[in-house]
Amino acid sequence: DGGITQSPKYLFRKEGQNVTLSCEQNLNHDAMYWYRQDPGQGLRLIYYSQIVNDFQKGDIAEGYSVSREKKESFPLTVTSAQKNPTAFYLCASRVWGGGETQYFGPGTRLLVL
Amino acid sequence: GENVEQHPSTLSVQEGDSAVIKCTYSDSASNYFPWYKQELGKGPQLIIDIRSNVGEKKDQRIAVTLNKTAKHFSLHITETQPEDSAVYFCAASNPDRGSTLGRLYFGRGTQLTVWP
Numbered sequence: 001d002g003g004i005t006q007s008p009k010y011l012f013r014k015e016g017q018n019v020t021l022s023c024e025q026n027l028n029h030d031a032m033y034w035y036r037q038d039p040g041q042g043l044r045l046i047y048y049s050q051i052v053n054d055f056q057k058g059d060i061a062e063g064y065s066v067s068r069e070k071k072e073s074f075p076l077t078v079t080s081a082q083k084n085p086t087a088f089y090l091c092a093s094r095v096w097g098g099g100e101t102q103y104f105g106p107g108t109r110l111l112v113l
Numbered sequence: 114g115e116n117v118e119q120h121p122s123t124l125s126v127q128e129g130d131s132a133v134i135k136c137t138y139s140d141s142a143s144n145y146f147p148w149y150k151q152e153l154g155k156g157p158q159l160i161i162d163i164r165s166n167v168g169e170k171k172d173q174r175i176a177v178t179l180n181k182t183a184k185h186f187s188l189h190i191t192e193t194q195p196e197d198s199a200v201y202f203c204a205a206s207n208p209d210r211g212s213t214l215g216r217l218y219f220g221r222g223t224q225l226t227v228w229p
Contacts, residue, residue: 004156033216040122042202042221043157058216090156094215100145100164100208102217104156 003027004105006091011110013078013085021076021108023091029103030096032074036060037088037107046089049074050096078110086112115140117205119220126193127228134223136203137185143205146186147217148177151200160201161188193227200224 004025013019023032031050035043045058049068063082068074074093078085088109092102116139126132138146144165149157163170163177163186170177174193179186190197200222208215 006156031215040221042119042219043217044219045216048216094208096215100206100215101147101159101162104149104158106156107154109154 004091004093004103006089006105006108008108009106011108012113013110014113016080018077018079019110021078021089021091021110023074023076023105025072025074025091025093025103025105027093027095027103028071029093030071031094032068033092033094033102034058034064034066034074034076035090035092037090043090046076085110115143115205115218117203117218117220119203119223121223122221123224123226125226125228128193128195130193132188132190132193132197132225132227134188134201134203134225135185136187136205136220137183138205138218139184140205140207141184142207143218145206145208145215146177146179147204147206148188149202149204151202151222153199157202190225193225195227195229198225198227 007022033048034046047066049055065077090107091105094102119136147162150160151157174191176189202222203220204217206217
């Protein structure tokens with residue numbers, strides 16, 4: 001999985017609860033991305049970030065928040081405003097400038113109790 | 114924004130046969146086209162990619178072709194094996210476009226099953 005770790009592997013959320021998914025990379029990559037995967041829908045972009053303390057919304061950012069306090073870390077919070085959070089969440093990263101390949105982590109499966 | 118269409122959504126082949134998956138894209142500025150393989154419960158792994166200044170690229174049993182004029186690209190797997198069974202995703206991007214940080218636009222995926 002190319003030096004990207006995601007935790008936990010499985011996460012359960014109760015109604016009205018915020019939960020945070022961890023993504024860490026030791027590849028010294030600049031850009032990091034969060035995707036949501038639902039069956040038959042491919043990967044949809046939630047948020048992305050190029051540098052510390054800067055990030056942009058993707059196509060489905062509503063109900064999610066992120067932070068980028070360190071270059072190697074890009075945690076995703078699924079808030080209670082996200083009404084349908086059950087999905088497989090994938091974090092990715094790439095070098096900025098001269099590198100094209102995005103490397104993915106192993107994913108976190110979020111389930112609602 | 115970019116729109117990537119991928120077909121077929123499912124593909125079953127006999128071991129040893131070839132498999133072809135096709136994708137089209139809409140943004141003529143896209144110039145990088147990776148293919149990912151995803152096994153059940155795991156993150157996608159890059160298997161091959163191509164830049165728009167190249168028409169074809171091969172890596173052992175895997176090849177990708179690109180028709181920039183028609184805006185379509187295809188993945189070809191020859192001599193398929195049961196371990197090739199997985200979901201395959203195509204994607205398109207412009208890694209040099211600073212405003213989008215080279216984000217990938219994905220197709221919806223193809224479930225490939227190779228029967229022994």
